[in-house]
Amino acid sequence: xxxxxxxxxxxxxxxxxxxxxxxxxxxxxxxxxxxxxxxxxxxxxxxxxxxxxxxxxxxxxxxxxxxxxxxxxxxxxxxxxxxxxxxxxxxxxxxxxxxxxxxxxxxxxxxxxxxxxxxxxxxxxxxxxxxxxxxxxxxxxxxxxxxxxxxxxxxxxxxxxxxx
Numbered sequence: 001x002x003x004x005x006x007x008x009x010x011x012x013x014x015x016x017x018x019x020x021x022x023x024x025x026x027x028x029x030x031x032x033x034x035x036x037x038x039x040x041x042x043x044x045x046x047x048x049x050x051x052x053x054x055x056x057x058x059x060x061x062x063x064x065x066x067x068x069x070x071x072x073x074x075x076x077x078x079x080x081x082x083x084x085x086x087x088x089x090x091x092x093x094x095x096x097x098x099x100x101x102x103x104x105x106x107x108x109x110x111x112x113x114x115x116x117x118x119x120x121x122x123x124x125x126x127x128x129x130x131x132x133x134x135x136x137x138x139x140x141x142x143x144x145x146x147x148x149x150x151x152x153x154x155x156x157x158x159x160x161x162x163x164x
Contacts, residue, residue, distance in 0.1 A: 013087045013088065014087075014088065016083050016084070016087040016088060017084070017088060019079075019080070019083055020080045020081075020083050020084045020088070021080075023076045023077070023079050023080030023083070024076070024077065024080045026073075026076045027073040027074070027076035027077040027080065028073075029073075030069045030070070030072055030073035030076065031069070031070060031073040033069055034066040034067070034068075034069035034070045034073065035066070037062055037063075037065060037066040037069065038062070038063055038066045040062065041058075041059050041062030041063050041066070042059075045058040045059040045062055046059055047059070061129065061133060064125060064128060064129045065129060067125055068122060068125045068126060068129065071118060071121055071122045071125060072122055074118055075115055075118045075119060075122070078105075078111070078114050078115060078118065079111070079115060081105065082105035082110075082111035082114070082115075083111075085105045086105060086107070086108060086111065116161075117161065117162075120157075120158065120161060124154055124158070127150070127154065131147060131150075
């Protein structure tokens with residue numbers, strides 16, 4: 001009886017395939033949407049194609065938004081591959097072709113650290129997206145100083161995370 005229960009318990013790990021498949025599908029979807037946003041930005045928000053556009057801010061805003069989608073898609077891709085390798089099986093093709101890859105995960109802490117780093121980059125991109133949106137309202141030199149200090153604090157935080 002104990003043997004059967006342990007076998008069922010061990011095979012329950014295959015439920016994680018649902019998370020793997022949905023993560024990969026979500027990643028693919030975000031990468032396609034991000035690509036479409038860049039194509040749309042180049043066509044509709046480009047001053048080279050439309051003389052009525054006087055500022056590059058809209059073009060830059062759309063491209064930064066697309067980069068944000070790409071980064072979140074990458075997080076989902078890393079998550080999907082990591083969960084598969086941790087709970088189901090090593091990917092033999094990747095092991096034979098790539099000795100050291102971002103998508104190769106050895107343990108849960110490594111997966112968590114990789115995802116946290118990409119999420120921090122997503123937050124930095126989101127921050128710049130918001131700053132770009134409000135940059136037209138910068139009127140005083142103190143606004144530029146606050147902007148510079150915020151960039152400095154983000155860089156310092158990123159340095160602290162990556163130091164060993």
